[in-house]
Every structure is written in structure tokens, then in C-alpha cells.
Amino acid sequence: MRAVITDVDGTLCDYIGIAWVRFLGANQYISNGFFDEHETLVEAYRRGMLDHITFTREWVSLYGRIVAGKRVAEIGALAKKFAEGFRKGMPKHSLQVAQHFRKKKYRIVAITGSPRVPAALVLKQFGIGKLHATELEAKGGIYTGEVLSTMHLSANGKEGIVRDIITRHGIDTSKSFALGDTVHDLPLLESVAYPIAINPK
Numbered sequence: 739m740r741a742v743i744t745d746v747d748g749t750l751c752d753y754i755g756i757a758w759v760r761f762l763g764a765n766q767y768i769s770n771g772f773f774d775e776h777e778t779l780v781e782a783y784r785r786g787m788l789d790h791i792t793f794t795r796e797w798v799s800l801y802g803r804i805v806a807g808k809r810v811a812e813i814g815a816l817a818k819k820f821a822e823g824f825r826k827g828m829p830k831h832s833l834q835v836a837q838h839f840r841k842k843k844y845r846i847v848a849i850t851g852s853p854r855v856p857a858a859l860v861l862k863q864f865g866i867g868k869l870h871a872t873e874l875e876a877k878g879g880i881y882t883g884e885v886l887s888t889m890h891l892s893a894n895g896k897e898g899i900v901r902d903i904i905t906r907h908g909i910d911t912s913k914s915f916a917l918g919d920t921v922h923d924l925p926l927l928e929s930v931a932y933p934i935a936i937n938p939k
Contacts, residue, residue: 739907739910740910740914741847742916742917743849743915743929744848744917744918745920746852746861749923750836750917751824754857755797756780757824758817759776760776761823763776776800779800790920790922791922794851798872798885805874807881810880810881811879821863835917845909847870848868851890853874854873857869870899896925900929918935919937
């Protein structure tokens, strides 16, 4: 199978998870304490005080705490409103790239550390349905705050998830593409015959 394996945040669009938490904060859906902690974390990463892996681990953990005790249905409804606004700022060239590969019958598989709920709605605009994202535990329709996915814990970043994607989907790497924007996407870019750096950092 020919495929396109793509990073999302910074590659196809702005950082979904960060924008999503800011949306929740702007709508007074999370406490100021959590919002301030989030902004401090993002600023530390922006200034180079945290490496990418450390930032991702801490961000995912913080997000779990932010939504702990929140109703899944309520988060889903808010995510729809968020995705509608986020869509307006999505780069046209990214939409065109996704459309091009869909027309050529490539399977597009996306990888993001952002939460699945808002990310899936955003990527729907690209026609991308296959998504590996941060997954949270929910019991009785309420988020527990526990993180089910483990991608953010990997010392090798995306290397493990990329191998899993290639195996699970039966991807022919000699005929496939990968899209990424930073050095942290190297395991992704090096896994296929045709790597493309989009918005390279």
C-alpha cells in the first residue's frame, strides 16, 4: 500500500493542542491555575528551556489533569466549535497537499501529540481519517485524567509509532511519502523513500 505518513502540528497546521487549551481557557472552561501552568510550559519550550520530548511529556500530563472530571460529551461539543474556528486559519497549501495525495489514492496517516478529540475534527477538513493522537481514559462518560496512549513517553519520539503504522497498515515504504517540519520528525522522514520537509524548522 502506498501511503503518506504525516506529522500534524507545525507541518499541516498550527499546534492544535496548544490552540485547543487556549480556546478552553478563553471560554473559562478550565481554572486559571491550569491555564497559567499551560502558558508557562509553552513559553519555557518556546525559549528553549525544555527539549521537545520533555515538553511533550509534560504537556500531555497537564492536559490530562485539565480535563479530568469533565464530561466527554461536553468536551466533544466544545471541540466542534473550536474546529470551526481553527479551520479558518489552516494553510491552503496543506489542504492542497492532502487533496493531491487523496486523488492519487494514497492512504494518509497522521501523527500528533495533540488530543484526539479536537485533532480528529481538524483533520477531517483535510480528509484524513487515520490518526494516531493522545488518547485519554474515560469512565461513565467522564474523563479520568489518565493518559492511555504512550507515544509521549518514548525516548525515541515517533520512531516506535512509525514502525507500528508501517506494519499495521502494510505500507510499502519504497513507494510512500512522509511529511514533517522538525528534527523530531526524522524517524518519520527516514522511514520512507520520499521525505518532504514542510515549514522546516
